[in-house]
Amino acid sequence: xHSPLLIRAHWLCILCLQAGIALGQDAxxxxxxxxxxxxxxxxPLGIDDPSPRLSWQLESAVRRQxxxxxxxxxxxxxxxxxxxxxxxxxxxKVQSALSVNVQYAGKALASGQRCFWKVMVWPAVSPxxxxxxxxxxxxxxxxxxxxxxxxxxxxxxSWIGDDKPAPxxxxxxxxxxxxxxxxxxxKVRGPVRSARLYLSALxxxxxxxxxxxxxxxxxDPIWTLxxxxxxxxxHDVTGRLVSGDNCLGVTLGNGWYNPLPLxxxxxxxxxxxxxxxxxQFIAQLKIEYADGSRETMVSDASWKVAPGPILRNNIYxxxxxxxxxxxxxxxxxxxxxxxxxxxxxxxxxxxxxxxQSVPPIRxxxxxKPVRVTEPSQGVYVVDMxxxxxxxxxxxxxxxxxxxxxxxxxxxxHEDGTLNPMTSxxxxxxxxxxxxxGSPAVAWQSDTFIARxxxxxxxxxxxxxxxxxxxxxxxxxxxxxxxxxxxxxLNAAVEPVGSFSCSNDLFNRIxxxxxxxxxxxxxxxxxx
Numbered sequence: 322x323h324s325p326l327l328i329r330a331h332w333l334c335i336l337c338l339q340a341g342i343a344l345g346q347d348a349x350x351x352x353x354x355x356x357x358x359x360x361x362x363x364x365p366l367g368i369d370d371p372s373p374r375l376s377w378q379l380e381s382a383v384r385r386q387x388x389x390x391x392x393x394x395x396x397x398x399x400x401x402x403x404x405x406x407x408x409x410x411x412x413x414k415v416q417s418a419l420s421v422n423v424q425y426a427g428k429a430l431a432s433g434q435r436c437f438w439k440v441m442v443w444p445a446v447s448p449x450x451x452x453x454x455x456x457x458x459x460x461x462x463x464x465x466x467x468x469x470x471x472x473x474x475x476x477x478x479s480w481i482g483d484d485k486p487a488p489x490x491x492x493x494x495x496x497x498x499x500x501x502x503x504x505x506x507x508k509v510r511g512p513v514r515s516a517r518l519y520l521s522a523l524x525x526x527x528x529x530x531x532x533x534x535x536x537x538x539x540x541d542p543i544w545t546l547x548x549x550x551x552x553x554x555x556h557d558v559t560g561r562l563v564s565g566d567n568c569l570g571v572t573l574g575n576g577w578y579n580p581l582p583l584x585x586x587x588x589x590x591x592x593x594x595x596x597x598x599x600x601q602f603i604a605q606l607k608i609e610y611a612d613g614s615r616e617t618m619v620s621d622a623s624w625k626v627a628p629g630p631i632l633r634n635n636i637y638x639x640x641x642x643x644x645x646x647x648x649x650x651x652x653x654x655x656x657x658x659x660x661x662x663x664x665x666x667x668x669x670x671x672x673x674x675x676x677q678s679v680p681p682i683r684x685x686x687x688x689k690p691v692r693v694t695e696p697s698q699g700v701y702v703v704d705m706x707x708x709x710x711x712x713x714x715x716x717x718x719x720x721x722x723x724x725x726x727x728x729x730x731x732x733x734h735e736d737g738t739l740n741p742m743t744s745x746x747x748x749x750x751x752x753x754x755x756x757x758g759s760p761a762v763a764w765q766s767d768t769f770i771a772r773x774x775x776x777x778x779x780x781x782x783x784x785x786x787x788x789x790x791x792x793x794x795x796x797x798x799x800x801x802x803x804x805x806x807x808x809x810l811n812a813a814v815e816p817v818g819s820f821s822c823s824n825d826l827f828n829r830i831x832x833x834x835x836x837x838x839x840x841x842x843x844x845x846x847x848x
Contacts, residue, residue, distance in 0.1 A: 352381040352388075352444040354461035359438075360678065366517065367469035367555035367676035371430060374422040377440050377461065389445035390416045392457075395427050395438040402437040402463055409436060414443070432475045433517065433607065434468045469555060469676035470519060470605075476674060478619030480523075482573075482601035483626045484665035491582045492758030497641070499628035500783065501600070503571040503664055506654050507618045509562050512611040516562055518569075519607070521553035521674060524600030525574035525783045529652040530561045532568075538681030539810065540785065543844025544577045547670040548596050552677035553603075562608070569618070570652025573600040574634050574783025581635050583759055585747020601667040603674075625661035627651070634783040637746035639729075639765050642779065644772035645721065680813040682843055684711070688807030693800060696737035701793045703805050708789040710840035711810035714780040716803075717796070721773025725795040729765040729788035739792040741765065785810055787840065811839040 356378040360368055379388055392414050394407035401408050410427020417423075420442075430436065440461045470476055483501040488494050518535060520528055521542060528535040535556050542552040579600055580591040591597070604620040630647045634640040650656050691706040705713070708731055717725060730741035741764040742750060749763035765786045769779045793800060820831045841848045 351383045352379055352386055352442060352458045354378075354440045354442055354458055355380055357438065357440065357461055357464035359464070359466035362466075362678075362680075364465050366467045366557060367519075367553070368466050369469045369471060369676045369678075371471065372425045373466060374424055375438065375440075376421045376423065379420060379442065381444070383444075386444050388418050388420055388442045390414050390443040391420070391423075392441050393423065393438060394440075394460075395425065395436050397434070397436070399437050399463065402439060405460075430468050430471075432468055432471045435465060436467070437463055437465045439463045467517075467555070469553075470674070473674070476519075476603065476605060477617060478603050478605045479621050480601050480603045480667040480669050481620045481622070481624055481664040482599050482667040483662075484667075485599055487599065490758075492756070494581050495633075495758040495760075497632040499646075500575075500631040500634055501573050501626050502629040502648065502651055503573070503602070503624050503626050504568055504652060504656070504658060504661070505618070505620075505624045506566060506568045507606075509564055509567055509608065510610070510616075511564065513559055513562050513608055514611045514613075515609045516557070516559045517607045518556040518558050519553055519605040520556065520571075520602065521551055521604075522573060522576075522600065522602035523547055523551065523598060523670060524578040524602075525576035526600075526602050527572045527574075527782065528556070528604070529570040529572075530558055530567070531563065532570075532650070532653045533561065535561070536681075538683055538813075539782070540576070540682045540843065542677055543679060543682065543812075545672070546596060547578065547672045550672040550675050551670050553674050554677050554681065558606070566654035568652055568654040568656075569604070569606060571602055571604065572629060572631075572782075573602060574631070575600060575636075576783065577636065581638065581759070582757070583637065583747060583749060583763060584757075585749065587748075589747065596670075599667070603669075620664075622663055622666055624664040625658045626664045627658075627661045631783065636784055637763060637765070638760065638784075639767040639786070640781055640784050641768040641770075643770040644777060644779075645770060647772065679844060680815075682810055683813040684808045685811055685813060685839065686809040688809060690802050690805050690807070693802050694737055695799060699794060699796070700738070701796065701800055702733070702737065702739055703791040703793065703800070703802075705789050705791070705805075705807045707836075708787070708840070709807060709809045709836070710787045710843070711785055712781050712808045713786075713788075713791055714778060714806045714808055715769070715793075716776055716778050716805075717769070717771055718776045719771045719773065719797060721771060723771040723773070723795060723797070725769045725771065725793065727767045727769070728792040728794075729786040730790050730792070731788060733790060739790055741792075744787045780808070785843070809839070810843070812842045812844055814839075814842065 354377050358376045360373050393412040395410040396402035396408050442458050582590050582592045606618040608616045630643050632641045632643055688705050690703050692704045694702045728741055730739045731743045732740040734740050746763045751761045754761040767781050
């Protein structure tokens with residue numbers, strides 16, 4: 322006679338065996354392929370590697386489940402991919418647990434080529450266990466990537482600038498030097514299937530198309546040594562073109578390429594340590610029409626250039642803007658630009674042009690002020706409530722010609738006035754300005770001269786600041802707390818993990834560390 326305990330154990334083994342068989346039969350259904358990335362980016366435009374690396378993530382409700390094999394399809398059209406045909410690459414079933422940086426091994430890819438891809442996997446539950454019953458997952462959702470300009474000869478445009486000579490004396494670098502505006506009108510002759518703008522600069526560059534901003538990235542391109550490499554960005558502007566007349570506009574900032582001759586720590590002059598010069602850019606707009614024909618508009622001497630309203634701009638000291646000098650409609654078709662000068666061909670940098678592979682700098686959070694104080698008459702201090710790096714956006718409604726100055730700082734003095742000294746560049750803190758034209762104290766500040774006639778919004782463009790407090794002078798009346806909004810900037814990296822626990826202090830330390838790290842991540846990590 323068998324004991325009840327032995328009988329229960331016997332039936333438990335049978336149930337476990339049946340569950341294992343069922344799990345093997347349904348294993349494929351229990352795992353999902355998600356978050357397809359090419360070169361660590363989601364559906365990127367501008368991939369320079371001829372054999373890009375593909376990655377994906379797995380999701381499953383079954384514990385210890387893993388990938389035992391995979392199959393990758395890459396197609397030249399979405400229709401081919403939907404028909405489960407990989408005309409560029411069909412990896413077949415590959416016995417591999419690798420799901421990160423799987424190298425493309427299909428047909429050779431051309432500049433600007435669009436690739437559509439998807440993945441399926443075969444799961445295994447425990448280490449050493451092969452896939453069972455050939456139970457594959459379903460296909461992942463489709464994704465895509467697009468190749469950049471792979472060869473130097475693919476760039477048919479020229480580097481262009483305003484050909485303004487560099488000052489001969491250090492003191493002249495600190496005088497007004499308006500950021501140049503460039504424009505080029507062109508015609509679109511029919512329905513457009515796709516349009517890409519390839520854009521790079523020495524200095525900072527912003528582009529507009531028919532009066533609207535191209536992209537949502539700022540302080541672009543990120544810093545490199547241009548004698549080694551220069552990054553370019555690719556923008557999808559398909560929906561921005563109109564039939565008939567169009568206009569592409571470009572504004573250049575000094576960035577790291579045209580710094581001031583500041584003597585940081587009394588000795589370091591960036592103009593002597595870095596490749597420097599007058600800001601310049603290269604652009605290439607590739608248009609593919611619905612009928613299959615193609616057309617390219619490039620940067621060349623046919624562009625026009627004129628000074629803009631940004632009178633001075635520097636990464637460390639800030640910028641000065643005179644809104645009265647804005648040119649209405651400068652980046653729209655139909656402007657009478659006969660007074661504008663032709664752009665000048667500029668020498669190309671020695672470095673190779675590469676697609677910008679790191680996340681661009683974007684506005685990643687907004688910060689609302691918590692209070693506005695007036696420590697002395699006509700001096701207003703806006704407390705943003707927390708320290709961050711980026712910009713503040715101001716709304717002013719003041720008479721024409723009103724000159725408003727914003728200084729930035731991380732601390733206040735005991736009397737409530739601004740202490741800007743912790744963010745002064747290169748410890749330039751002197752009692753009197755020297756004869757070389759540089760400021761006595763290299764604090765961060767912006768100046769805005771109002772156009773008048775109604776509310777105006779001002780946001781810096783070719784500088785950024787580290788601050789909690791903003792001191793505003795020159796206003797005829799106390800500003801409202803709603804007139805200022807903080808815009809946190811940083812390289813738009815994706816979070817790859819998270820931390821939380823039952824200790825609130827640890828949670829706040831974690832949040833503080835993450836916030837501080839992002840405040841120092843502007844392409845190249847600073848601190």
